[in-house]
Amino acid sequence: MRYPAEHKQHTRARIVRAAARRFRSRGSAGAAIADLMRDLHLTHGGFYRHFRSKEDLLAEAFGLGLQEVGDRVVAAVEQAPRGGELKALIDAYLSVEHCENVAQGCPVAALVSEVARRPRAAREAFQRALRNHVTRMAAYVSGATPEERVSKAILLFSGMAGTLSIARATNDERERRRVLDEARRFYLSAAGV
Amino acid sequence: MRYPAEHKQHTRARIVRAAARRFRSRGSAGAAIADLMRDLHLTHGGFYRHFRSKEDLLAEAFGLGLQEVGDRVVAAVEQAPRGGELKALIDAYLSVEHCENVAQGCPVAALVSEVARRPRAAREAFQRALRNHVTRMAAYVSGATPEERVSKAILLFSGMAGTLSIARATNDERERRRVLDEARRFYLSAAGV
DNA sequence: TGTACATCAGTGAACGCGCGTTCACTGATGTAC
DNA sequence: TGTACATCAGTGAACGCGCGTTCACTGATGTAC
Numbered sequence: 001m002r003y004p005a006e007h008k009q010h011t012r013a014r015i016v017r018a019a020a021r022r023f024r025s026r027g028s029a030g031a032a033i034a035d036l037m038r039d040l041h042l043t044h045g046g047f048y049r050h051f052r053s054k055e056d057l058l059a060e061a062f063g064l065g066l067q068e069v070g071d072r073v074v075a076a077v078e079q080a081p082r083g084g085e086l087k088a089l090i091d092a093y094l095s096v097e098h099c100e101n102v103a104q105g106c107p108v109a110a111l112v113s114e115v116a117r118r119p120r121a122a123r124e125a126f127q128r129a130l131r132n133h134v135t136r137m138a139a140y141v142s143g144a145t146p147e148e149r150v151s152k153a154i155l156l157f158s159g160m161a162g163t164l165s166i167a168r169a170t171n172d173e174r175e176r177r178r179v180l181d182e183a184r185r186f187y188l189s190a191a192g193v
Numbered sequence: 194m195r196y197p198a199e200h201k202q203h204t205r206a207r208i209v210r211a212a213a214r215r216f217r218s219r220g221s222a223g224a225a226i227a228d229l230m231r232d233l234h235l236t237h238g239g240f241y242r243h244f245r246s247k248e249d250l251l252a253e254a255f256g257l258g259l260q261e262v263g264d265r266v267v268a269a270v271e272q273a274p275r276g277g278e279l280k281a282l283i284d285a286y287l288s289v290e291h292c293e294n295v296a297q298g299c300p301v302a303a304l305v306s307e308v309a310r311r312p313r314a315a316r317e318a319f320q321r322a323l324r325n326h327v328t329r330m331a332a333y334v335s336g337a338t339p340e341e342r343v344s345k346a347i348l349l350f351s352g353m354a355g356t357l358s359i360a361r362a363t364n365d366e367r368e369r370r371r372v373l374d375e376a377r378r379f380y381l382s383a384a385g386v
Numbered sequence: 387t388g389t390a391c392a393t394c395a396g397t398g399a400a401c402g403c404g405c406g407t408t409c410a411c412t413g414a415t416g417t418a419c
Numbered sequence: 420t421g422t423a424c425a426t427c428a429g430t431g432a433a434c435g436c437g438c439g440t441t442c443a444c445t446g447a448t449g450t451a452c
Contacts, residue, residue, distance in 0.1 A: 003395060003447085011395080027310055029222040032438060045441085046396045054439065102309075112358040113306045116295075117220055123364055130359075154372060155356060155379045162355015163348060165305040166323075171316055179347060186348045190383035196414085196428060204428080225405060238408085239429045247406065389452085397445075405436090412430075419422085 012050045014040050020061040020068075024110040025103040028058055055118070059125035062115075065107035066129045070136050077140055085140040087188055093160050094184045096177060099167050108157070109164040133157070141191060156191045205243045207233050213254040213261070217303040218296040221251055248311070252318035255308075258300035259322045263329050270333055278333040280381055286353050287377045289370060292360050301350070302357040326350070334384060349384045 018039050022031040033054055034044040051057045073092050080088035092098065098105050108115075108130070115126050134153045141156065143149035163183045170176045211232050215224040226247055227237040244250045266285050273281035285291065291298050301308075301323070308319050327346045334349065336342035356376045363369040 008395065027307060030310065033440090034438075042395095043397050044439085045398060048440070049395055108359070109306070109355075111306050112355065112362065113302070113304050114220060116303075116358060116361040117223065120364060123362055126362060127364060151371075151375050152379075154359070155376055158356040158359035158372075158376075159352030159379075160355070162302075162305065162353070162358065163351040165309060165355065166301070166347070166351035168309040169305065169316055169319060171313060171320060178344075179351075182344050183348055183351075186345075186352075186383065189386075190379065193382075201428065226407090227405075235428095236430050237406085238431060241407070242428055390450105391452100392450075393448085394446105397443105399442090399444105401439105401441075403438090406434105408434075409432090410430105411432105413427105415426085417423105417425075419424100 008050075011040075011042070015047070015050055016057070016060050016064055019057050020065040020107070021103045023058060023061050024065060024105065024107055027111070028054075028114050055122055058118070059122050062107045062111065062126055063129040065110075066133045068104070069106045070133050074136065086142070086192060089137065089140050090156075090160070090184055090187050090191070093157075094164065094180050094187070096180060099164060099176065099180055102168065106161060106164065109161040109168070112161060112165065142193065152191060156187060159190075160187055201243075204233075204235070208240070208243055209250070209253050209257050212250050213258040213300070214296045216251060216254050217258060217298065217300055220304070221247075221307050248315055251311070252315050255300045255304065255319055256322040258303075259326045261297070262299045263326050267329065279335070279385060282330065282333050283349075283353070283377055283380050283384070286350075287357065287373050287380070289373060292357060292369065292373060295361065299354060299357065302354040302361070305354060305358070335386065345384060349380060352383075353380055 015036070018036055019031070022036055022039075033047050037044045037047055051060075073089055076092035077085045077088045093106070102110055115123065118126075134150060134157055137157060138146065138149040138153040141149045141152045143152050160183065163179065167176050167179045167183075170179065208229070211229055212224070215229055215232075226240050230237045230240055244253075266282055269285035270278045270281045286299070295303055308316065311319075327343060327350055330350060331339065331342040331346040334342045334345045336345050353376065356372065360369050360372045360376075363372065
């Protein structure tokens with residue numbers, strides 16, 4: 001059947017959104033196209049009207065996820081009192097909620113180790129997304145020059161992502177909270193300079 | 194054919210060693226049992242005389258990999274001048290060689306995001322390995338109590354692992370080296386206190 | 387205004403492949419007698 | 420000392436399943452005349 005003009009774009013966006021969630025919670029190998037489409041009450045065949053391959057979708061979903069995480073962090077930061085921006089950023093990223101909510105959380109923390117193994121083209125897309133995110137975050141980090149702030153933001157961000165991943169792999173809830181707790185202090189003092 | 198007494202243990206050890214390398218460089222999904230066994234000039238059927246499942250092997254290979262990384266770091270630290278232990282540890286972990294050598298490098302950096310998605314039993318094995326490693330590393334970290342040193346070691350280690358992962362996902366070599374460079378300074382000043 | 391045709395998002399069967407796991411079998415050596 | 424049997428690491432065919440991708444088809448709506 002023929003669909004109204006913007007229908008296709010709308011479906012495409014729905015696919016990316018669902019994928020962003022599925023990839024984060026199950027990983028690339030664990031997220032099947034057919035399941036994804038079924039979530040949207042569609043069948044798998046139609047997928048290829050929107051994307052050339054699963055790989056392409058992964059790259060795009062990664063970008064969307066990181067964008068959303070950035071939005072959420074920025075929202076938290078905007079609410080912070082003057083001078084407390086960095087603390088708000090760190091607290092938001094290393095919050096228990098973020099740790100528990102993999103599906104809506106940072107795609108870097110959820111997918112880093114996989115990203116490094118993807119084909120070069122895909123890695124380039126990830127890097128664009130990453131660079132964009134880090135540039136946004138750099139606004140809240142101290143440093144003499146913009147480059148210095150971006151550098152620091154990369155370190156802060158990649159470090160926190162690593163710690164968040166470890167926390168997620170930890171079974172014991174108390175231990176998990178303790179790591180997050182201490183990490184918040186650690187990164188605040190490390191990046192606060 | 195019947196094999197000499199210690200033959201079985203020896204084969205088993207070879208499998209774990211090969212697996213540790215393969216899992217790190219290709220990820221769990223990318224490392225097939227048959228390929229692994231072929232590397233050792235064996236056939237896939239024999240695998241199940243040694244392990245109950247691929248999952249079991251992954252857990253054990255992860256442990257071995259982390260043990261080896263620990264050994265290498267300790268070796269580097271032992272060569273350091275008195276007072277320079279922490280710097281030596283950080284420099285070794287965030288070295289260009291470690292970054293380039295995924296197959297022999299830190300399994301946490303190579304597999305974190307996958308670990309969090311494995312069944313609980315597997316995660317427990319990972320945590321034992323991790324706890325053991327972190328306890329070893331704690332010896333070189335400052336802190337009033339042993340617990341404080343262990344906590345700091347976790348943060349240092351998970352942060353560096355995250356940064357290493359990000360560096361590995363980075364295509365541009367200069368950018369990659371720059372991140373490692375700055376990370377060495379960042380973590381030294383962050384954990385040196 | 388009505389009719390024939392084109393379009394194209396979505397359908398669902400089918401293809402092909404990789405892979406974890408199972409299983410009947412092999413055959414050199416150890417053990418029982 | 421010689422013989423029959425047991426053992427068990429390793430073999431390789433086969434099973435079963437999941438999944439990415441392809442493809443002929445559908446059918447409501449838009450367009451040309």
